[in-house]
Amino acid sequence: MKYIEDFRDQKLAAKLLDDLARVAGRLNRKATLMEVCGTHTMSIYRHGLKGMFPPQIKLVSGPGCPVCVTPMGYVDLAIELARKPGVIITTFGDMIKVPGRSSSLARERGLGADVRVVYSPPDAVGIARANPDRQVVFLGVGFETTAPSVAGAIVLARRGGVSNYSVLCAHKVMPEPMEALTSGELKLDGYICPAHVSAIIGEEGYKPLAEKYGIPCVITGFEPLDIIRGVTMLVRQVAEGRAEVENEYDRVVLPGGNKKAQALLADVFVKADAVWRGLGLIPQSGLSIAPGYAQYDAAKKFALAEPDSRENPACICGEILKGLKEPLDCKLFGKTCDPENPIGACMVSSEGTCAAEYRYGERRPAHA
Amino acid sequence: MCVAVPMKVVEVGEFDCVAEIDGVRKSANIMTLDDVKVGDYIMVHAGFAIAKLDPVTAEETLTLMRRIVESEGGAA
Amino acid sequence: MRDDIIMLGHGSGGKMTSDLLAKVILPALYAGGEIPELEDCARLPLPAGDICFTTDSYVVDPFIFPGGDIGDLAVNGTINDLAMGGAKPLYISVGFVLEEGLPIEDFMVALKSMNRAAREAGVKIACGDTKVVPRGRGDKIFINTSGIGMARKGVTISSRNAAPGDMMIINGSIGDHGIAIMSVREGLKFESPVVSDTAALHTLVDALYEAEVEVHVMRDPTRGGLATVSVEIAETAGVGIRLNERAIPMTPAVAGACEVLGLDPMYVANEGKMIILTPERDAQKALAVMRSHPLGKEAAIIGEVYAADRPKVTVTSSVGGTRIVNKLPGELLPRIC
Numbered sequence: 001m002k003y004i005e006d007f008r009d010q011k012l013a014a015k016l017l018d019d020l021a022r023v024a025g026r027l028n029r030k031a032t033l034m035e036v037c038g039t040h041t042m043s044i045y046r047h048g049l050k051g052m053f054p055p056q057i058k059l060v061s062g063p064g065c066p067v068c069v070t071p072m073g074y075v076d077l078a079i080e081l082a083r084k085p086g087v088i089i090t091t092f093g094d095m096i097k098v099p100g101r102s103s104s105l106a107r108e109r110g111l112g113a114d115v116r117v118v119y120s121p122p123d124a125v126g127i128a129r130a131n132p133d134r135q136v137v138f139l140g141v142g143f144e145t146t147a148p149s150v151a152g153a154i155v156l157a158r159r160g161g162v163s164n165y166s167v168l169c170a171h172k173v174m175p176e177p178m179e180a181l182t183s184g185e186l187k188l189d190g191y192i193c194p195a196h197v198s199a200i201i202g203e204e205g206y207k208p209l210a211e212k213y214g215i216p217c218v219i220t221g222f223e224p225l226d227i228i229r230g231v232t233m234l235v236r237q238v239a240e241g242r243a244e245v246e247n248e249y250d251r252v253v254l255p256g257g258n259k260k261a262q263a264l265l266a267d268v269f270v271k272a273d274a275v276w277r278g279l280g281l282i283p284q285s286g287l288s289i290a291p292g293y294a295q296y297d298a299a300k301k302f303a304l305a306e307p308d309s310r311e312n313p314a315c316i317c318g319e320i321l322k323g324l325k326e327p328l329d330c331k332l333f334g335k336t337c338d339p340e341n342p343i344g345a346c347m348v349s350s351e352g353t354c355a356a357e358y359r360y361g362e363r364r365p366a367h368a
Numbered sequence: 369m370c371v372a373v374p375m376k377v378v379e380v381g382e383f384d385c386v387a388e389i390d391g392v393r394k395s396a397n398i399m400t401l402d403d404v405k406v407g408d409y410i411m412v413h414a415g416f417a418i419a420k421l422d423p424v425t426a427e428e429t430l431t432l433m434r435r436i437v438e439s440e441g442g443a444a
Numbered sequence: 445m446r447d448d449i450i451m452l453g454h455g456s457g458g459k460m461t462s463d464l465l466a467k468v469i470l471p472a473l474y475a476g477g478e479i480p481e482l483e484d485c486a487r488l489p490l491p492a493g494d495i496c497f498t499t500d501s502y503v504v505d506p507f508i509f510p511g512g513d514i515g516d517l518a519v520n521g522t523i524n525d526l527a528m529g530g531a532k533p534l535y536i537s538v539g540f541v542l543e544e545g546l547p548i549e550d551f552m553v554a555l556k557s558m559n560r561a562a563r564e565a566g567v568k569i570a571c572g573d574t575k576v577v578p579r580g581r582g583d584k585i586f587i588n589t590s591g592i593g594m595a596r597k598g599v600t601i602s603s604r605n606a607a608p609g610d611m612m613i614i615n616g617s618i619g620d621h622g623i624a625i626m627s628v629r630e631g632l633k634f635e636s637p638v639v640s641d642t643a644a645l646h647t648l649v650d651a652l653y654e655a656e657v658e659v660h661v662m663r664d665p666t667r668g669g670l671a672t673v674s675v676e677i678a679e680t681a682g683v684g685i686r687l688n689e690r691a692i693p694m695t696p697a698v699a700g701a702c703e704v705l706g707l708d709p710m711y712v713a714n715e716g717k718m719i720i721l722t723p724e725r726d727a728q729k730a731l732a733v734m735r736s737h738p739l740g741k742e743a744a745i746i747g748e749v750y751a752a753d754r755p756k757v758t759v760t761s762s763v764g765g766t767r768i769v770n771k772l773p774g775e776l777l778p779r780i781c
Contacts, residue, residue, distance in 0.1 A: 001390055001700055003374040003409065003426055010690075012433050013763040019436050039371055048765020092414065093706075119630055119705070120415025122397060145370045149416035152399050196372050199411065199419035222371070224763040225433060251425040252411055258419055261400040359770050373703045390700035391635035412704070 003251075007223030008047070016228040017052055023232055024054040026239040032058045032187060033234055034323050036178055037194035038065030038352065039222050045356045047224045057235065060186070060323030061356075063177050064194060066142045067094045067349035069276040069321070070170050073307030074141075075100035078168060081137050081302060082113035088131060089115045090124035091139040092146075098348050099341070101308075121153035128157065128165035137298045140169040145196040147171045147287060148261040151268035154289075154296045166298035169289050170307075172274055175205045176285035182213045186323045190216040190234035195226070195249050200265075202257025206245045214243040221249035268293055275309045277345040278318040317344035320353055327357040334358065372413035374421045377406050387412060450546040455576025464574065468548060472555035473538070473562075473569055486570040488535055494595035496531035498522060501588040508553055510624045511639025514587055515557030517715055520644045521666070522591040523565050527646035528662045528718065530601045530653070531593030535570040536562065538589050542574065543582035554585060565644045567591075596653065605660040606681035611727040612747035614719045615648060615740040616641070618670050619698040622712035622776075630705060638697050643716030648739050652720065657730045661721035664714070671710035671769045673719065674747070674757045684752030687759045687769070691746045710759070710769065711776050721749060 024031075035041060041061045044050055050059060063069050079100050082089045089105065096106045096117060109115040114134075118124050121138055128136035140150045150167060157165045174197050182188065193206055198219040206217040216237035220230025230248040237244060247253055267290070274286025289297040298304070311317075314332060319325040327333050327346065337343040339355050346354035375387035375396065383399045387410055396412045398404045401420060409421040453460035470479045480486070500522050507514040519536065526533045538558065542551065562569050620641040627638055645664065652659055661681075665673040670692070678685050694709055702709045716739065722730045727745055734740030757769040 001374075001696065001703060002376070003421060003423075004703065006426075006430055008762045010762060010764050012430075015436050016433060045767055047761040047763050048759075048767045049763070050765075052763075052765050120397070122415065142370060145372065145413050145418060148400050148418065149397070149414045152397060152416060155399075196370055196411065196413060196418060199372075224761075224765075229433065251423075251429055252419050252421050254419075258400055260402065261418065264400060359768070371703075371706055373700075375704075386633075388635070389704065390696035392697055392700040392704055393633040393635070394631070394704055 004223065007221070007225040009225065013224055013228060016225060016232065020228060020232045020235065021054045023235050023239060024056040027056045027235065030056055030058050031189040031235055031238050032060060032323070033190045033192055033231060034060045034062045034181070034188055035192040036062040036064040036174065037192075037197070038068070038349065039196075040064070040192060040194070040220070040227065041353060041356050043222045043224070043227060045359070049224060049227060053231065057231065061320075061353040062181065062323055063276060063279055063321040065349050065352045066146070066172055067098060068345040068352040069172065069278065070141055071275055071277050071307045071309040072100055073309055074168070074170050075104070077304050077307055078105060078139055079103055079108055080304070081168065081298065082108045082115055084302075086134050087114070088127060088134050088136045089113065089139065090118045090127055090136055091115070092141070093117045094349055095139050095141060121149045122156055125153050125157045125160070125162055125165055128162050129160065132164060134164065136165050138165070138167045140167040140171055142171060143194070143197050144173055144200040144265070147269065148200060148264050151264045154268050154293055155264070157296060158293070163295065166296050166301045167289065168298040169269075169287060171269065171287040172276065172285055173271070173287060174201065175209060176282050177276060177279065178206075178209055179213070180279065180282045180285075181322060182209065182215065184322050184324075188215055188323070189238050190218070192227070192230055192234065193217050193219040195219065195221045195252070198249065198253045198257065200258050200261045202253070203245050203247060203255045210243045210245050216243050217245045219245070219247045219249050219253050221252070277309070277311070278321045312343050315344035317346045317354075320346050327354040330354070370413055372411040372418060374409050375412050377404055377408045377410060380404055380406055385410075385417070387417075448548055450542045450544060450548060450551065450576055452544050452576055452578060455542070455574060461574070468552065469555060469572075469574065472552055473559050473572070475556070475559050476563060488570055490592075491594050493597060496526050496529045496593045496595050497590070498525040498529075499588065499590040500525060501586060503583060503586050504625065505583055506625070506628050507585055508550065509628055509640055510637050511620075512642040513554050513557050514585060515554035516561050516640075516642045518587040518589045519558050519561035519565070519567070520642050520715065522589040523567060523644040523646055524664045524718070526591050526593035527644070527649045528601065528664050529593070530596040530599040530649065530659070530662070532596070533565060533567045533591055533593045533646055535568050536589050536591045538569055538572040538587065540572070540574045541582055541586040542576050543584050544576055544579040546584050551585065554587070561644065565646065599653075601659065601662055603661050603663070603677045603680035606677050606683050606721050606749050607660060607723070608683060608749055608751040609724050610660055610721040610749040611724055611745050612674075612685065612687070612719055612721055612749070613727065613730055613734065613743060613745050614670070614693065615645075615717055615734050616742040617693040617695050617698065618665070618714055618717065619694060619702065619709040619712040621715040622669070623698045623701045626705060626707070627701060632701055632704065634697055636697065638695070638701065641714060641716035643739055645716065645718050645739060648718070648734065648737050651733050651737050652730060655729060655733045657726045657733060658723055659720055660723070662718055664718045666715060667713050668772055669709070669711040669713060670719070671708075671757070672771055675769060675771050677721070678755040678757050682755055684750045684756045684758070685747055686750060687747035687757065689759050689762050691744050693742045693744050707776065711772050
């Protein structure tokens with residue numbers, strides 16, 4: 001697989017890890033680095049990278065899994081819609097098993113609701129076209145990597161005169177949560193910045209993190225060699241006392257990002273305050289559908305209430321998402337809380353910190 | 369943020385293209401990219417092309433990585 | 445037969461049923477051989493000793509796919525369950541539940557495949573049954589096959605027999621069947637199509653025994669894939685299994701399709717693959733035997749068993765790191781995140 005296999009080369013990985021160890025040797029204390037992208041979390045686990053990094057580096061996972069940080073109340077709204085006669089729910093596979101307060105979309109499907117997994121948002125518009133007497137709702141979850149495809153589908157619906165299509169929008173954006181985390185208890189030495197969000201938004205958005213908060217930022221690709229190299233660039237900044245935005249993934253990410261995608265987002269969406277499961281409200285960190293496209297806003301079309309964002313009090317996901325605790329620190333982990341019965345955000349998606357630990361990690365609770 | 373796959377464009381339309389990886393072909397929407405040509409590499413996420421991949425930069429990156437020498441202060 | 449679709453009357457036991465049997469089902473299932481007398485049960489000779497008995501139901505959508513159809517799966521799958529127990533497959537039964545509206549032409553595709561698969565394997569279709577359910581109450585065609593085989597003397601195959609030092613060998617590439625199915629559902633096109641690997645493995649098993657390979661465990665990684673079967677073996681035997689990602693055969697098209705769809709190939713279904721666990725001293729011989737068989741040309745050693753204080757399956761990744769493999773929590777779903 002061109003441009004995938006090359007960046008998984010074992011010999012090169014070994015060389016890069018040696019280089020990283022050398023650079024890390026220059027540190028006079030441990031460096032805490034946070035990756036804010038669930039895909040980074042998954043890639044690190046899948047390739048077994050965590051065990052290969054030098055001991056001076058502490059890697060923590062941040063709130064970068066969009067499914068995980070979507071309030072449980074959103075799933076309840078989706079379920080409410082799924083139960084309406086004539087509604088077809090269309091969604092990415094990631095949302096199917098996420099539990100709401102008392103059910104899930106998978107379960108509703110079993111009870112007779114029309115819930116369909118689609119590969120791409122325009123496919124959902126196609127379903128609307130093919131079923132003119134039904135209402136098709138697409139569950140819009142994801143960051144700036146995904147939001148353009150959802151926006152594009154809305155534009156296609158408008159162009160095609162498709163009126164029985166709407167989006168239940170819960171999109172979130174970076175780097176607002178990254179800034180929110182800087183005021184927390186965790187002392188962060190660097191951010192591993194998301195690869196494909198950055199392909200859309202470019203480098204600018206991360207500059208305040210470096211310039212105002214003095215936190216090094218490196219936009220890093222998802223393949224193992226990218227991750228090792230990105231971490232090395234961060235550690236080098238820390239060792240040299242610099243705080244800049246650097247781009248490891250320059251074969252894909254342009255400094256200005258994808259301007260056309262940004263324009264599309266600005267046309268179809270507006271920034272809004274958003275509640276992040278486990279983190280609370282972060283101002284201007286979400287997207288809602290712009291007034292000009294109100295007919296495609298499922299919340300308006302179906303006069304839905306605001307999603308309920310109450311949490312289970314025993315769940316420590318908030319602290320895990322802030323990088324303060326780890327899955328194995330949680331009393332519920334692997335006991336009452338597992339991928340089949342997730343209690344909190346971190347276990348909800350296969351990309352969540354706890355789910356990744358459960359799937360790929362050792363599963364031995366610290367206090368067991 | 370999310371998984372995207374590098375695919376090579378084999379057919380181009382106005383808003384869509386057909387791209388392939390290892391003989392696997394799938395259509396991708398290119399409405400957010402300018403000037404897509406057959407032979408270009410695009411990153412595909414959920415059926416949408418979100419960016420191009422520049423082969424020249426990719427090769428440079430690999431070359432850079434290969435040149436990291438066993439000495440103090442190797443290149444980044 | 446003038447009917448072109450299955451109707452409720454075909455399942456009612458009357459003239460329509462006997463016509464369906466006489467004009468469609470029996471000629472197709474027994475083409476090239478003798479159509480048996482229809483009785484309430486079949487009387488069959490069995491050799492002395494233990495028999496092996498298995499059952500499986502087949503519910504696949506689409507039921508005709510690149511490389512085969514539900515008929516191939518229904519016969520090969522049940523033969524393989526017997527073969528994985530070291531048994532010689534002898535007889536299978538076949539039960540159909542057909543949905544009203546199923547085109548008879550499509551039904552015949554499955555019937556012809558079952559006939560071909562059974563004849564090639566030397567297995568007799570001993571008995572059968574057909575029911576019809578109203579439209580909307582069944583997904584076009586469900587098939588159940590049960591199989592009886594002759595247990596191999598002196599051989600007990602069980603996952604419990606996995607022993608530290610055993611090597612795991614697979615007979616070929618993973619993911620072909622699952623991706624062939626997914627490709628139809630997801631509209632993937634291929635330059636060289638990915639086709640299902642559905643195949644009967646009993647002659648490959650015979651070859652291993654003929655060569656006197658010491659076989660500890662045999663399993664076919666169907667639903668849930670290589671990962672699930674490995675975890676099951678580790679849990680049953682209480683051992684550790686270490687897999688080598690780079691050694692696991694996979695076609696580039698399957699690898700590419702998995703990337704595009706966001707699937708992990710270790711969990712994708714296979715229908716013509718088997719893994720064996722054999723002591724290290726027999727590993728090279730087993731490999732050679734497999735590679736000289738048509739169904740084992742791409743055979744490879746992909747892992748090893750080690751003593752562990754608790755059951756564990758790990759994979760050494762392509763960059764040399766280690767990750768743990770667990771059972772799939774539920775459905776295998778494509779992911780974008």
